[in-house]
Structure formats: structure tokens, C-alpha cells
Amino acid sequence: MTTVGHETALSLDEIELGNPATFLRDDVDAIFALLRRDRPVGFDAEVTPEGLPPGPGFWSFVRHGDMFGISRDYESFTSVPAVGIFDYPVRTSIINMDPPIHTRYRLIVNRGFTPRMIRKLKENIGAQARQIVEEVAARGEGDLVTDNAAKLPGQVIAAMLGVPYEDQEMVQRHTNAFIAPSDPEYGGTVDDMVAASDAIEDYAKHLGRLRREHPSDDVTSAIVNAEVPDETGTPTMISMEDFAEFVKLLLVGGNETTRNAITHGVRLFQEFPEQKEGFLADPQTHAMTTADEILRYATPVNLMRRTALRDVEVAGASVKEGDKVVMWFRSGNFDDEVFDDPWRFDVTRTPNDHLTFGAGGPHYCLGANLAKVEIGVMLSTLYHRLPDLEVTGPPVKMRAISSNGIKHLPVRWTPS
Numbered sequence: 001m002t003t004v005g006h007e008t009a010l011s012l013d014e015i016e017l018g019n020p021a022t023f024l025r026d027d028v029d030a031i032f033a034l035l036r037r038d039r040p041v042g043f044d045a046e047v048t049p050e051g052l053p054p055g056p057g058f059w060s061f062v063r064h065g066d067m068f069g070i071s072r073d074y075e076s077f078t079s080v081p082a083v084g085i086f087d088y089p090v091r092t093s094i095i096n097m098d099p100p101i102h103t104r105y106r107l108i109v110n111r112g113f114t115p116r117m118i119r120k121l122k123e124n125i126g127a128q129a130r131q132i133v134e135e136v137a138a139r140g141e142g143d144l145v146t147d148n149a150a151k152l153p154g155q156v157i158a159a160m161l162g163v164p165y166e167d168q169e170m171v172q173r174h175t176n177a178f179i180a181p182s183d184p185e186y187g188g189t190v191d192d193m194v195a196a197s198d199a200i201e202d203y204a205k206h207l208g209r210l211r212r213e214h215p216s217d218d219v220t221s222a223i224v225n226a227e228v229p230d231e232t233g234t235p236t237m238i239s240m241e242d243f244a245e246f247v248k249l250l251l252v253g254g255n256e257t258t259r260n261a262i263t264h265g266v267r268l269f270q271e272f273p274e275q276k277e278g279f280l281a282d283p284q285t286h287a288m289t290t291a292d293e294i295l296r297y298a299t300p301v302n303l304m305r306r307t308a309l310r311d312v313e314v315a316g317a318s319v320k321e322g323d324k325v326v327m328w329f330r331s332g333n334f335d336d337e338v339f340d341d342p343w344r345f346d347v348t349r350t351p352n353d354h355l356t357f358g359a360g361g362p363h364y365c366l367g368a369n370l371a372k373v374e375i376g377v378m379l380s381t382l383y384h385r386l387p388d389l390e391v392t393g394p395p396v397k398m399r400a401i402s403s404n405g406i407k408h409l410p411v412r413w414t415p416s
């Protein structure tokens with residue numbers, strides 16, 4: 001099995017974790033390796049985007065073992081007002097709530113993730129993936145991201161929510177602008193992000209109104225017609241505002257994360273061809289461990305932030321009330337205290353305690369299982385139909401701190 005180099009020329013003083021430009025570098029994982037070794041806990045400055053007041057900086061935790069306490073201790077670390085480093089003026093439903101309100105609302109979203117709903121979605125994923133690949137097969141070349149990787153998660157989440165085909169591209173344009181306010185190709189300003197957030201919410205309300213009048217068996221209908229106990233225990237129908245935020249979270253959470261995971265999968269298979277062969281020899285058996293290893297190695301969501309509600313000691317750091325605290329999942333995923341030879345990309349790796357869906361606690365990703373199925377199915381379908389698919393140029397990275405995003409990845413194959 002192959003390993004890759006993990007050296008950076010930067011010194012500790014030169015590392016800027018609060019600057020989106022850092023995440024365009026090729027040595028990001030090596031930077032984290034240096035930090036784990038020489039500065040496992042530190043305080044970093046924010047390069048706050050234009051349009052926001054300057055931020056106070058944040059604590060960085062980069063070791064796997066230091067994140068669980070933060071993630072689980074919601075009484076000391078709140079998800080309000082934001083879970084990214086910067087305080088953008090938008091909220092995204094349950095991911096920005098703390099228990100006990102979080103618990104009440106998460107129960108509603110859970111209605112969308114019943115085993116029956118998930119089974120129904122999974123049944124269609126194979127057919128959707130085959131159609132997506134078929135549409136480009138005769139072309140012989142393309143952009144893996146826009147032609148393939150983005151389409152499956154977009155369609156799955158659209159099927160889940162009942163978003164009609166003709167609206168899917170518009171929705172994806174807005175979710176891109178929402179998640180990447182630092183990237184000019186997707187918008188690039190705080191105003192663009194706020195406008196995208198408003199547009200998604202308006203669209204969600206439109207869907208919600210339709211499903212209140214004519215319920216169907218999709219998740220939108222299940223959520224918009226849900227009654228939840230309020231603080232006094234009285235069953236109350238959820239407000240259109242709350243509903244719209246749920247939908248926004250599902251659209252944002254389910255789209256680009258999974259698209260990036262699939263794209264990184266292709267990138268990693270190119271880099272480690274013997275692992276691709278191992279997966280393709282028996283995709284059924286290896287689908288879940290392969291998805292987990294791609295998710296560990298690529299960590300589509302680099303971090304989650306919390307804010308301290310009181311003074312608290314964490315891994316020797318004296319965190320003060322109001323301080324921002326960042327868990328760098330991407331770093332924890334290469335921690336050699338936990339992962340045997342972490343630079344080895346190994347599609348059979350077990351156990352694989354990666355932090356890609358969170359470090360436990362109340363916010364653990366609701367779509368984890370669905371995302372893993374999508375990754376396994378898309379990759380096996382892609383190489384089954386286009387066996388000589390190869391990457392022909394470097395990935396074009398997204399300019400963002402929170403996401404390990406790839407905007408474009410040129411590929412070619414023998415047309416058929």
C-alpha cells in the first residue's frame with residue numbers, strides 16, 4: 001500500500017488557520033500534522049471576510065482525543081450563533097440550536113430519516129447513478145464534479161424533499177453560494193450568502209405551502225405537517241419559518257458534502273490505483289469501508305465550531321466564556337494516536353473512527369448512512385460503466401475554511 005509525503009515548509013508562526021487562502025494549499029494535511037506534533041492547542045487569528053466585523057480569533061484543537069469533550073458538552077459549548085468560524089448573519093435550523101430545544105426540533109427532522117424513508121431513497125440511488133453516468137458516457141471527457149458527483153446528492157435530496165427536476169439547478173446554485181461565501185465562483189460575498197439563504201428559504205416556504213395543501217409521502221410533507229410539543233407540552237404545528245430553515249439545512253447539508261466526498265473518491269482512486277482495484281473487485285463487500293476511508297482521508301467538512309458558555313479548561317487551555325472553540329476534524333482524521341499509519345489510504349481499514357460526521361454528541365450527522373451509500377454506489381457505477389476513467393488535471397479547490405471542496409476535476413474515458 002502507498003503512503004504520501006506529509007511535510008510543510010511553513011513554520012508554526014506562518015500558519016494561518018483563520019484564512020481561507022490556507023485551504024487552497026496542497027500541504028494542508030501536512031500543516032495539521034505539524035500542529036498535532038508541536039502545537040496541539042493554540043489560538044488563531046481570523047481573517048474575517050469583508051462585510052463582517054473583525055472577529056476575535058479562536059481556539060484550535062487538532063488532536064482526535066481533544067474533540068469529544070467539546071462536542072458532547074453542550075452545556076459548556078453552544079452551537080449558537082454559528083458552527084463555522086465566522087459569525088455570518090444566517091442561521092441554519094437545528095445545527096445552530098442547543099438542547100433542549102435542539103432535541104425537540106431534531107425529533108421532527110428525524111421523521112424524514114425513518115428506516116422506511118431511507119430504504120425508499122436507497123432503492124432509487126442505483127438507478128439514478130446509472131442514468132447520470134449514462135448521460136455522459138458517449139462524450140469521453142468532462143468535469144467529474146458538475147457532470148457526476150454533484151448530480152447524485154442533488155437528486156437524492158431533491159427526491160427526499162419533493163423538489164421537482166426543473167428546480168434542482170436553481171437550488172444547487174443557491175446552496176453553492178450559501179456554503180462558499182469566500183469563493184468568487186460561487187458568489188464570494190457575505191451579501192451573496194445572505195441572498196442565497198433568503199432564496200432557499202423562500203423556495204422552501206413555497207414547497208411547504210404546497211405540501212400543507214396536498215401532502216404526499218415525501219419528507220417535506222412529513223415535516224411541514226408535524227406537530228411538536230412546545231415548552232408547555234402543547235402540540236403545535238411547526239411554523240413556516242422553522243420549516244424553511246430545516247429544508248435549508250437538509251439542502252445544504254446533503255448536497256455539497258456528499259458531492260465533495262464522491263469527487264475526492266475519484267481523486268484518491270487515481271492516486272492509489274491498487275485501492276481502486278481492491279474496491280472494484282468486490283464493491284458490495286467493500287462499499288461501506290471504502291466510503292469511510294474516503295470520508296476520513298478527504299474530510300469534506302473540515303471543522304465544527306462551538307462557543308464557550310463559561311470559563312472551562314480543555315486539554316490544558318484556559319478557555320474563557322465567549323471564546324470560539326474549533327474542532328478540526330480534518331486534523332483528527334490523521335491522528336496517529338488513533339489511526340494506524342494514517343497516511344495509508346486503505347479501503348479495508350477497520351476500525352475507522354473518523355470524525356467526519358462529528359465527534360459524537362447531539363449534532364452527529366443525520367445523513368451519515370445515506371451519504372455513505374451514495375458514495376459507494378456512485379463510485380462503483382462510475383468505474384463499472386467507464387472502466388478507464390482517469391483524472392487529467394489537478395482539482396480546482398473551493399476557497400473556504402469549513403469545506404474541503406473541489407469545484408472542478410477534469411476527467412476522460414473511452415467514449416462508449
Ligand code: HEM
Pocket residue numbers: 071094095096106109157249250253254255257258261295299300301304356357358359360361362363364365366367368370371
Ligand atoms: C459526506 C457527506 C456529509 C458530511 C461530511 C456531513 C457532515 C456533517 C457534520 C460534520 C455535521 C455536524 C456534526 C456535529 O456537529 O456533531 C453534520 C450535521 C448534519 N448533517 Fe451531515 N454530512 C454529510 C451528509 C449529510 C446528508 C446527505 C444529510 C441529509 C440528507 C445531512 C444532514 C445533516 C443534518 C440535518 C445535520 C444537523 C444535525 C444536528 O444538528 O442535529 N448530512 N453533518
